[in-house]
Amino acid sequence: MQGFKKLFTVLSISTFIALSVLILGPPLAAQEPTNQELLERIEALEEELQYFRDILEANTEKATEARERAVAAEAKAEEATRTAESAAASRTARPLSDTKWHLAGYADAGAMFRTNGGDDTFAFGHFNPVFHFQYKDIVMFEGELEFEIDEDGKTEVALEYATLNFLVHDNVSIVVGKFLSPIGQFQERLHPTWINKIGYAPAGFGHDGAQPSSEIGVQVRGGISIGKRSMVNYAVMVGNGPRMGHEGGLELEGFGRDDNQNKAFGGRIGFLPVPYFEIGGSYMKAAVNGLEGTGALMPTTGKVKIWGADAAYTRGPWDFRFEYLNTVRGALNSAEEEGGEVEALDRLVLKAWYVQLAYRLSEITSSPFLRRLEPVVRYGKFNISGNHHLEEENAQTRLNIGLNYWIAPSLVARIGYEQRKFLVEGIKEKLILLQAAYGF
């Protein structure tokens, strides 16, 4: 760069002197040129001068470009240094021990106001600690307790699940113990109140519903990637199976002992063509013994069959869910309560479904407050046939409209409106629900 400047300066001075000499007065000794020759020389010198100017200009541009590159390289070097320092810090971090543990879970509390009569009430919903203990990548124990307070103030404790999970292969885990039922998607994946967009179960997906809540037995499950984006997941289980419940209903949960020789067998398979869309199908078969009682009839065994389908679309701010379950208990002889009179009970059919749509406003506004809002709507129906009492008590449509305010990714405050329309008597029950839920 300096060389070119010097060259330019020397040439400029030389040109100036040459031009001055040529114009003001040539040496006496020189042969006098004609005007035409002088003009030609001047033009030649001007061309030469322009040539060097062009060279200088081009080199100035190159120099600017080189300087910019140097600045960029310096920034990259600084970034690389930071990354190296970070990696070095990681290397010096305390290595994880073979046995690791983590306390997780969720809790919620809220209030319920009835708009058409009945008591308004505050409610402490749940405190569900979940314990995770892991030994290397070989086995994990996980157990969830549920603490609730009933209407009379008593604390109720239940073991939601407790399993040993053997991580036998990247695509296979073997689960033994009491596990959440893999039938359908709500119970296993969505029921914790900080995950459930509405905070309460859809009609037919809670207690006395069509969906099994848990099972005690063995489960083989896992996921398999297909190509870059698709995946199949599966869960196959064998368990003790359900039992007869009160008033001819079913207790679809894990019992500590099998009371017949018919194990429950079932599972679910899901397919994700892309990570944000999943369709799944579930099936389970089992049998229940009729309850012992009085009268001329002897209890018999009835078959139980469940099938269902579910779908989920969870792209960006959208969260759409659909689920359908069809649960059938065959006709059998049973008392409606233990020790009651044994009767011939009709075939019982429970059908439950819901659709749910939630949308997080974060994509359409930059307001810090509005971005945290998530409107949600859910509509579902629980149909019961074959048992008038259960139908009268539980068959209903249920509409929920809610608004979630996400204080943090796992901390939500919500308000919702719920309308239950009981199908037999046509009674409508309207509720305003307030809830705060925290997943930890």
Next chain:
Amino acid sequence: MKLLKNLVLASAFSGLIMGSGLVLAGDPADPSRPDPAQIARGAKAWADQCGRCHNMRAPAELNDEDWYVSVTHMRVRGNIPGDMIRDIQAFLMASNKKE
């Protein structure tokens, strides 16, 4: 007898899947030496998988051990393949340090 039949069916199914090579998964890659490519894969898998059921929690919410165990829990609950889980663990454990 039916129990036996069911267990045989379940075993056959799992055997079919494990046919590609039944091995104990063993220790994952040394988390103290993060591989940039693995971290990049993990970031994508984290975004793809976690949001399927719930909001994604920020990496800084948990420390290395908590993330490691929590993500293993999701391997079972969410039916996520083990190799993808190791990528997610690597990403979260490389991203949870507060400046």
